Amino acid sequence: MSYKKRKIVNKLMLTISVFTFLIGAFFLFWILGDVFLKGARYINWRMFIEVPKPPGVPGGGIGNALVGTFILTILASIIGVPIGIMVGVYVNEYGRGKLAWWTKFLTEVLTSFPTIIIGVFVYIILVVPMKSFSALAGGIALGIIMLPIIAKSADEAIKMVPISLREAAYALGIPKWKTILRVVIPSASGGIITGIMIGIARVMGETAPLLFTSLNNVYWSVSLTKPIGSLTVTIFNYATSPYDDWRNMAYASAFILVLLVLFLNIIARLYAGKRRK
Amino acid sequence: MDKIRVENLNAWFGSMQVLKNINVSLKEKKISAIIGPSGCGKTTLLRCFNRLHELVPGARVEGKIFLDNTNIYEKEVDPVMVRRRIGMVFQRPNLFNHMSIYDNVIAGYLLNNTKLSKERKDEIVERSLRLAGIWEEVKNRLRDYPSALSGGQQQRVCIARALAVEPEVLLMDEPTSALDPISTYRIEETIRELKEEVTIIIVTHNMQQAARVSDETIFMYMGEIIEVGSTSQIFTNPKQKLTEDYITGKFG
Ligand SMILES: Nc1ncnc2c1ncn2[C@@H]1O[C@H](COP(=O)(O)OP(=O)(O)O)[C@@H](O)[C@H]1O
Numbered sequence: 023m024s025y026k027k028r029k030i031v032n033k034l035m036l037t038i039s040v041f042t043f044l045i046g047a048f049f050l051f052w053i054l055g056d057v058f059l060k061g062a063r064y065i066n067w068r069m070f071i072e073v074p075k076p077p078g079v080p081g082g083g084i085g086n087a088l089v090g091t092f093i094l095t096i097l098a099s100i101i102g103v104p105i106g107i108m109v110g111v112y113v114n115e116y117g118r119g120k121l122a123w124w125t126k127f128l129t130e131v132l133t134s135f136p137t138i139i140i141g142v143f144v145y146i147i148l149v150v151p152m153k154s155f156s157a158l159a160g161g162i163a164l165g166i167i168m169l170p171i172i173a174k175s176a177d178e179a180i181k182m183v184p185i186s187l188r189e190a191a192y193a194l195g196i197p198k199w200k201t202i203l204r205v206v207i208p209s210a211s212g213g214i215i216t217g218i219m220i221g222i223a224r225v226m227g228e229t230a231p232l233l234f235t236s237l238n239n240v241y242w243s244v245s246l247t248k249p250i251g252s253l254t255v256t257i258f259n260y261a262t263s264p265y266d267d268w269r270n271m272a273y274a275s276a277f278i279l280v281l282l283v284l285f286l287n288i289i290a291r292l293y294a295g296k297r298r299k
Numbered sequence: 300m301d302k303i304r305v306e307n308l309n310a311w312f313g314s315m316q317v318l319k320n321i322n323v324s325l326k327e328k329k330i331s332a333i334i335g336p337s338g339c340g341k342t343t344l345l346r347c348f349n350r351l352h353e354l355v356p357g358a359r360v361e362g363k364i365f366l367d368n369t370n371i372y373e374k375e376v377d378p379v380m381v382r383r384r385i386g387m388v389f390q391r392p393n394l395f396n397h398m399s400i401y402d403n404v405i406a407g408y409l410l411n412n413t414k415l416s417k418e419r420k421d422e423i424v425e426r427s428l429r430l431a432g433i434w435e436e437v438k439n440r441l442r443d444y445p446s447a448l449s450g451g452q453q454q455r456v457c458i459a460r461a462l463a464v465e466p467e468v469l470l471m472d473e474p475t476s477a478l479d480p481i482s483t484y485r486i487e488e489t490i491r492e493l494k495e496e497v498t499i500i501i502v503t504h505n506m507q508q509a510a511r512v513s514d515e516t517i518f519m520y521m522g523e524i525i526e527v528g529s530t531s532q533i534f535t536n537p538k539q540k541l542t543e544d545y546i547t548g549k550f551g
């Protein structure tokens with residue numbers, strides 16, 4: 023290919039990639055802008071400390087949903103974080119051969135698994151026998167969704183820890199399990215923490231699995247065995263309602279959720295960037 | 300007195316045999332140098348002494364190594380216990396970056412959850428850093444992280460870390476190969492002073508270094524030991540033609 027031709031192809035590729043980037047960015051900013059414009063003006067401080075009111079009644083808020091999302095996220099983390107890290111450790115440090123390959127493969131599958139099916143699964147094994155929707159069921163469903171995200175980031179972060187560091191510990195007479203716990207995982211903590219934040223941001227935005235598990239609760243509740251409200255299900259209910267004031271509330275809640283998720287993602291990126299240096 | 304005796308040792312990476320029928324004895328509280336061209340198996344032999352070789356996937360060892368008359372490859376011997384008695388300094392400094400210099404020195408205790416009083420810790424840190432010849436340089440920055448140190452300083456902290464657990468034998472794999480002449484000089488001084496404390500086995504492909512620091516020299520070639528003798532004998536009056544060719548620089 024002549025130099026001239028190569029330059030033209032180069033330019034063309036650059037133009038195409040800039041164009042596709044602009045399409046992606048356009049939709050992202052459209053959604054952000056829409057949520058911001060329609061949501062921001064309905065935000066007031068009482069929203070954060072009140073529970074929903076019937077349509078037409080002034081006031082009302084999403085305090086219960088915020089608390090619910092918080093509890094669900096904690097439950098999900100209690101399940102997803104330790105198991106995810108253990109999977110990452112297993113495939114790197116202990117897994118050789120077939121079983122490790124399958125573990126990795128299933129982690130990949132679980133990552134792209136439709137989350138609604140995870141919701142149905144937890145509904146069948148937990149909600150039906152307990153005869154009640156519950157925060158616990160919601161937390162477990164979100165934990166299962168979070169697990170492969172944590173596992174993958176832990177796997178990648180642990181892979182980056184040089185063998186020479188492990189050998190330094192072995193040579194001091196440190197057993198393998200202590201080396202993993204006190205050298206490998208701390209050395210990989212940057213990547214693992216980034217993964218945890220991305221995992222949390224991800225499950226905070228889940229709706230479908232919650233419809234089968236934690237359902238919703240318009241009252242204050244911190245009980246693990248009772249249904250519990252969440253930002254996403256609240257948005258779903260409000261947004262699909264025929265009442266204007268509820269729909270406005272949905273926009274305001276969406277705005278808060280987007281901010282939370284964005285915040286977690288940005289912190290994760292900054293943290294990852296800082297660690298890389 | 301022999302501290303270590305190797306009998307019919309063979310080692311493999313997968314199907315490639317890299318150590319062939321090694322037989323050698325190493326004297327207590329002496330410095331033994333292992334020399335030989337690159338790839339001849341020096342590092343592998345060293346890593347057999349503390350049972351690190353077998354941790355490489357696919358690697359295998361056969362034969363016996365006696366440490367004070369116990370074969371460390373006996374079934375009931377725990378490799379972790381062997382490694383507590385035989386310390387190692389690697390070719391490149393490998394301090395734990397998530398721990399302070401102070402904690403790195405006592406890592407052998409900390410990572411094992413061995414409880415020590417504050418005074419005892421301070422004492423071990425100072426003694427080890429002094430032995431490694433780096434106390435003066437780091438005494439005011441013990442709480443810093445190792446990345447703040449130069450390569451030569453890091454390597455000497457690695458030596459201190461290995462010494463802190465009071466090993467009977469110290470293995471050193473080309474400890475100065477990545478360092479500048481001044482750091483090399485300091486580490487060689489350190490090695491000579493340590494002779495009073497521990498049995499040292501040092502791998503080097505720098506013959507001047509072997510001549511400068513060691514009492515005994517082992518010459519290896521293609522996975523085999525060609526000649527063993529006092530350093531002065533090996534360097535002035537080698538018995539094997541191959542040894543002579545190597546130390547006179549005919550190949551390397
Ligand atoms: N991790 C490994 N996997 C496979 N072969 C290896 C590995 N490390 C070293 N070898 C091979 O084993 C032989 C001996 O290596 P080594 O003991 O490191 O030699 P030296 O330290 O004398 O340079 C060389 O041929 C080298 O290529």
Ligand SMILES: [Mg+2]
Nearest residue numbers: 341342343472
């Ligand atoms: Mg080597």
